Amino acid sequence: AQSVTQPDIHITVSEGASLELRCNYSYGATPYLFWYVQSPGQGLQLLLKYFSGDTLVQGIKGFEAEFKRSQSSFNLRKPSVHWSDAAEYFCAVGSNDYKLSFGAGTTVTVRA
Amino acid sequence: NAGVTQTPKFQVLKTGQSMTLQCAQDMNHEYMSWYRQDPGMGLRLIHYSVGAGITDQGEVPNGYNVSRSTTEDFPLRLLSAAPSQTSVYFCASSFQGAGGYTFGSGTRLTVV
Numbered sequence: 001a002q003s004v005t006q007p008d009i010h011i012t013v014s015e016g017a018s019l020e021l022r023c024n025y026s027y028g029a030t031p032y033l034f035w036y037v038q039s040p041g042q043g044l045q046l047l048l049k050y051f052s053g054d055t056l057v058q059g060i061k062g063f064e065a066e067f068k069r070s071q072s073s074f075n076l077r078k079p080s081v082h083w084s085d086a087a088e089y090f091c092a093v094g095s096n097d098y099k100l101s102f103g104a105g106t107t108v109t110v111r112a
Numbered sequence: 113n114a115g116v117t118q119t120p121k122f123q124v125l126k127t128g129q130s131m132t133l134q135c136a137q138d139m140n141h142e143y144m145s146w147y148r149q150d151p152g153m154g155l156r157l158i159h160y161s162v163g164a165g166i167t168d169q170g171e172v173p174n175g176y177n178v179s180r181s182t183t184e185d186f187p188l189r190l191l192s193a194a195p196s197q198t199s200v201y202f203c204a205s206s207f208q209g210a211g212g213y214t215f216g217s218g219t220r221l222t223v224v
Contacts (some may be wrong), residue, residue, distance in 0.1 A: 004154075034212055043116075043215035044155075048127055051211060087203055090154060098143040098162060099170070100213070102154040 002027045004093050006103035013081050014111050021076040021106050023065075023091035033074045034092040034100065035065055044090065050074065061085070085109040114138050118203050118216035125193040125223045133188040133219050135203030143206040144186040145170070145213065146178065148199040155202065161186055162208075193223045 004028045013019050025031055032051055036044040048059025055067040065076045074091060088107050094100040119134045139142065145160040147170075157170030161180040175197060177189040186205075190197060200220050204213035 009152075019123060032211060036215075043217045044204075044213075045215070046212040049211045092155075095208065099147065099210075100145075101157070101171070102147075104152055104154040 002104035116216035137205040141205035
């Protein structure tokens, strides 16, 4: 069975500071990995995805994530956060690209 | 393009009532899924479809039915609503192999 753990429920970061959100997954083979962002009252938007190849993946809005097979991790990073990055972030894993398991989410608060 | 359209946006049901949540996409996506989102639990897969006429159960299918008679539409039916089905429901679609869902804006359902 596949599963995702996002260890941090809530993170507060200052505007302009760097951000890293952790994601650990459980899956036997090479998984399909995704990061989504959800603004309040909205649906989810895909930030980036990893299927194979280069383990450092670039996404939209200046985000990147690194797949580390040895650590079963797919952490999301941004060098300098903006106030508009305040949202909830979800990591997801799948054995294919249509049947996904989501983590519980990490809420990011950005302080001025 | 409208993307993924969900209706209604809000609904209040009484215990035991039935209803259908509508989902339509205009992107000719093969894959469609229904998720429910509950606080602290992320998104959980209810049912999914890999094409017209093909559906399968996800993680939490009990109490819900789906059908996929056309590529565009994927309605979710609640057979006899229960308070435990109070949640936010998201429909999502994806192009085969592209990876990463496009989500609708959600239906907030309250069962009293």
